[in-house]
Every structure is written in C-alpha cells, then in structure tokens.
Amino acid sequence: MSVLAENLDWGVGRKTILHDVSISVAPGETLGLVGPNGSGKSSLLRLLAGLKRPRAGLVTINGKSVVQVPRKALSREVAFVQQSAATETSVSVLDVVRLGRTPHRSALSGWSAEDEAAVTEALTRVDMLGHRAQSWQTLSGGERQRVHIARALAQSPRVMFLDEPTNHLDIHHQIEILRMVRDLDLTSVIALHDLNLAAMFCDKIVVMRSGSVFASGTPAEVLTEELLREVFRVTAEVNCITPGAGPHIRFTP
Numbered sequence: 001m002s003v004l005a006e007n008l009d010w011g012v013g014r015k016t017i018l019h020d021v022s023i024s025v026a027p028g029e030t031l032g033l034v035g036p037n038g039s040g041k042s043s044l045l046r047l048l049a050g051l052k053r054p055r056a057g058l059v060t061i062n063g064k065s066v067v068q069v070p071r072k073a074l075s076r077e078v079a080f081v082q083q084s085a086a087t088e089t090s091v092s093v094l095d096v097v098r099l100g101r102t103p104h105r106s107a108l109s110g111w112s113a114e115d116e117a118a119v120t121e122a123l124t125r126v127d128m129l130g131h132r133a134q135s136w137q138t139l140s141g142g143e144r145q146r147v148h149i150a151r152a153l154a155q156s157p158r159v160m161f162l163d164e165p166t167n168h169l170d171i172h173h174q175i176e177i178l179r180m181v182r183d184l185d186l187t188s189v190i191a192l193h194d195l196n197l198a199a200m201f202c203d204k205i206v207v208m209r210s211g212s213v214f215a216s217g218t219p220a221e222v223l224t225e226e227l228l229r230e231v232f233r234v235t236a237e238v239n240c241i242t243p244g245a246g247p248h249i250r251f252t253p
C-alpha cells in the first residue's frame, strides 16, 4: 500500500508544528524519518496514522484519505508503534499481543486458530515467545518495546508506522527489529535517531528540520557531510565502504 502526505500543515493553538510537509512512500518501501529533537517526526507520524487531523493538506493510504476511513477498518491495515506506549499493568505479555487482533474480530466471533497463529508468529519474530506468560509490568524496557512491536505485528498490517522503535533495545535487537520491518511485505515509515541504522535499513530517508522537510532521497543522496553539519550540527566523515550498501557515518570529535 502506498502512503502519501501532501502539503500538510499542523499546529497547536497559534504554534505551527508542521509546515507544508509532503512525503511519498511506495508500496513495500521502508522510509526513515530523521531529524533533530523537536523537528516534527512524531507529529508527522500521528498525522500519517490518522490520529491527528492536519489543518491543511491530505494524507492518503492506498488512495483513501486516512481521516475518512473508519478507525476499525483503518486498524486492519495500519499499525502504529508509538513512543513509550503505555499498557495496563496487570496483564500478561500474551494479553497485550492478543489485543493486536481486535480489529480483525467481531463481537460474535470467537478466538480463531488464525488469531492464535498471528499472535504466536508476532511473539516469535520479536524473540518474546518465551516470555508470553510473564506479567507486562515485570518486563525490562527493551522487552516492553518488543512486546509493543509484537502487538502491532499481530494486527497483520499492510502499513506500519514506528516511532523510535529501537529505543531501549540492545544492538542485536535494534538490528533484528529493523531487518524484520524492512523484510516484511509491508510499507513502513520509521522515525529513527541512529543515522547509520537508518542508512542500513531504509530505502529512502526524509530529513525533518523545524517542522518541514529539509531533504529526501536515498540514504546516499541525503546523508552527506554537509547536511549533517547543517541540520544536526555535527562534523562527520561519510563513506560508502561497500558498493550498493548505504553510506557509513563516522562522527568526528
């Protein structure tokens, strides 16, 4: 499914938070959203997921305006892993991931073998099946993050929005989660702070600055030494070590 944002404006009160933002994600593509703190990445993801309405502009997923699709129907296609999402504390890991199946069930339908298979597969993919009976409250920060990703996967979405999904994760799980999202047959938009991971796993990168798109393109086109200096205020060497792979950034003191 394609995701298209056209000329989005959004703000709170008199404050403009996003201005004239346009992005386009082709079916199956993984788009990385990068930018300094406060540049508007989470706000843009909320607009893309239909949780907020833009003041101007339009978000369409597969040609349909997200704010016009009923929420349950949207949840069958679109999953959103939000930053530090909260969960009721007195539930098990399995309960949390089972919630991901809600959009696919009606009031009358029982728990099906398909639901069970989706939950088991999601837990396996994030390496949390062995924790399924554990209370969510007792999980570590990285384990909680992986369970929230599993809940989104259990939705069997065709589009996924992820807000800093690698937060709290050790380097093995950072790489595994991003590899999995890239390799799944879905369209994804991922807000990320680690520019080397963005270069490794994203087909395209959009760089946000002060609520607007500063640059967009392939990692090699976008992640230049000049852009890193101008947008992120860091000096770095950018090298393409392996032909065909993304650029590698070495930050210099």
Ligand SMILES: Nc1ncnc2c1ncn2[C@@H]1O[C@H](COP(=O)(O)OP(=O)(O)OP(=O)(O)O)[C@@H](O)[C@H]1O
Pocket (backbone or CB within 6 Å): 012, 015, 017, 035, 036, 037, 038, 039, 040, 041, 042, 043, 044
């Ligand atoms: N509801 C709100 N009311 C007032 N200001 C807001 C609101 N939501 C976001 N902002 C402001 O909008 C700007 C963009 O915030 P946003 O969370 O989208 O940035 P971000 O790029 O995701 O940042 P970070 O990298 O720190 O997570 C920030 O300055 C933030 O303080």
